[in-house]
Amino acid sequence: MGEDLDVVPQRAGHGGDTPGRSTRRVQMPWSEAYAAARDTGPLPGEAVAAAEATGRVLAAPVCCARPVPAFDNAAMDGFAVAGDGPWTIRGRVLAGAVPDGLTVLPGTAVEIATGALVPGGASAVLPYEDCRVSDGRVEGVRGPRDHIRRAGDDLAVGAVVVPAGRTVTATVAAAAVQAGAFTVVVHRQPAVTLLVTGDEVITSGVPGPGQVRDTFTGLVTAVTARAGGVVESGRRLPDDPAALRAALEAAAGDVIVVSGSSSAGAADHLHGLLGDAGATWLVRGVACRPGHPQALAVLPDGRFVVSLPGNPYAGLVAALTLLEPLLAGLAGRPPRPLPSAVVTGGVKLMPGGVRIVPVDQDGVLAGAGSVGLHAAAAAGALAVLPPDWVSGAPAPVLAVP
Numbered sequence: 001m002g003e004d005l006d007v008v009p010q011r012a013g014h015g016g017d018t019p020g021r022s023t024r025r026v027q028m029p030w031s032e033a034y035a036a037a038r039d040t041g042p043l044p045g046e047a048v049a050a051a052e053a054t055g056r057v058l059a060a061p062v063c064c065a066r067p068v069p070a071f072d073n074a075a076m077d078g079f080a081v082a083g084d085g086p087w088t089i090r091g092r093v094l095a096g097a098v099p100d101g102l103t104v105l106p107g108t109a110v111e112i113a114t115g116a117l118v119p120g121g122a123s124a125v126l127p128y129e130d131c132r133v134s135d136g137r138v139e140g141v142r143g144p145r146d147h148i149r150r151a152g153d154d155l156a157v158g159a160v161v162v163p164a165g166r167t168v169t170a171t172v173a174a175a176a177v178q179a180g181a182f183t184v185v186v187h188r189q190p191a192v193t194l195l196v197t198g199d200e201v202i203t204s205g206v207p208g209p210g211q212v213r214d215t216f217t218g219l220v221t222a223v224t225a226r227a228g229g230v231v232e233s234g235r236r237l238p239d240d241p242a243a244l245r246a247a248l249e250a251a252a253g254d255v256i257v258v259s260g261s262s263s264a265g266a267a268d269h270l271h272g273l274l275g276d277a278g279a280t281w282l283v284r285g286v287a288c289r290p291g292h293p294q295a296l297a298v299l300p301d302g303r304f305v306v307s308l309p310g311n312p313y314a315g316l317v318a319a320l321t322l323l324e325p326l327l328a329g330l331a332g333r334p335p336r337p338l339p340s341a342v343v344t345g346g347v348k349l350m351p352g353g354v355r356i357v358p359v360d361q362d363g364v365l366a367g368a369g370s371v372g373l374h375a376a377a378a379a380g381a382l383a384v385l386p387p388d389w390v391s392g393a394p395a396p397v398l399a400v401p
């Protein structure tokens with residue numbers, strides 16, 4: 001666990017606080033940091049084929065473009081008839097056929113399939129079950145229902161199929177297509193560039209003395225996907241300010257995630273570079289353990305920078321505290337309260353802040369430092385424990401990716 005250099009549990013650090021190198025950082029309460037990340041607002045909408053929009057959030061309502069049903073069609077297999085019976089059979093219309101010029105005259109019938117376009121003149125469809133057919137004639141008694149589905153019976157043009165703000169599911173996409181809305185307007189997916197810093201970090205092979213294997217690429221990719229974003233590029237960088245500055249300048253997309261370089265050491269350049277670049281802090285330090293050095297800034301051109309502390313468990317905490325809500329907000333997902341669960345066990349709490357601890361599906365805490373990921377991996381979730389938490393009380397819970 002890192003040293004508590006600067007625990008000042010009060011709110012501060014919102015916009016306007018220009019980054020610069022400093023070892024003393026005011027820490028924002030965890031719930032405010034989470035909300036600040038989540039409330040950055042959605043990206044604009046774009047038109048996407050309904051069938052390809054699954055998982056995206058509607059930026060505009062889906063409106064009915066063609067009536068449902070789109071044309072008068074038979075609700076039953078049988079005979080479309082006009083006038084009183086018996087009726088002389090004059091033809092057959094199957095689904096998909098266009099009975100151009102075919103009119104059902106009084107006293108005549110057309111054999112018809114469910115879903116087939118009902119020819120002009122027909123006043124009802126008699127199901128086979130209600131008919132007798134002999135010598136090219138149909139006899140039967142019309143019931144109270146005409147068994148014709150009229151155009152627009154279910155939905156009229158202009159009606160709202162699904163309101164804005166809903167996530168496109170397979171059913172939403174199918175309903176849109178059924179209503180003739182073949183494209184839908186969804187919030188743009190936030191695009192992420194991941195910069196993995198650290199001379200000691202390697203991305204393949206067995207680490208040599210002083211080296212570690214990168215743990216962030218997979219975690220950030222999973223958290224990003226879960227929040228509705230997409231990692232468009234990832235790079236490993238040495239602890240070199242010029243390389244980090246160039247990578248920050250060149251990074252494409254909406255959000256730059258930087259792992260490591262979050263602290264105050266001689267090799268930690270991120271904060272100074274963000275200051276040089278004129279960035280504005282939305283969050284700079286969070287009153288939580290682990291993960292207190294995490295930060296969120298916005299560059300003058302609107303790109304966000306999320307700083308994940310290099311210690312792997314602390315970085316995971318930060319990815320769930322800042323990255324996931326930021327991306328979910330940018331993707332247009334409506335804010336929802338975090339799920340909460342009854343948590344039991346014993347842990348040293350953090351005065352003036354929250355302790356974030358792996359918790360299993362039965363609500364039992366597992367201990368964890370700021371480095372090892374094993375407890376989070378085995379537990380599957382993290383409990384956010386306020387300073388006054390007692391065993392048996394509920395606490396917000398974050399699912400691990």
Ligand SMILES: Nc1nc2c(c(=O)[nH]1)N[C@H]1C(S)=C(S)[C@@H](COP(=O)(O)OP(=O)(O)OC[C@H]3O[C@@H](n4cnc5c(N)ncnc54)[C@H](O)[C@@H]3O)O[C@H]1N2
Binds near residue numbers: 001200261309
């Ligand atoms: N003087 C202070 N020192 C430190 C403080 C502090 O407040 N004052 N905070 C400590 C805490 S807490 C954390 S967390 C770390 C944050 O460090 P950085 O974000 O600057 O990260 P590094 O120093 O580069 O690395 C820290 C640690 O993490 C390992 N690491 C880095 N990247 C990866 C990766 N991609 N995969 C796996 N492991 C990684 C790295 O090898 C180091 O062991 O600062 C404390 N120090």
Ligand code: MOO
Binds near residue numbers: 291370
């Ligand atoms: O302990 Mo640090 O808090 O690893 O982020």
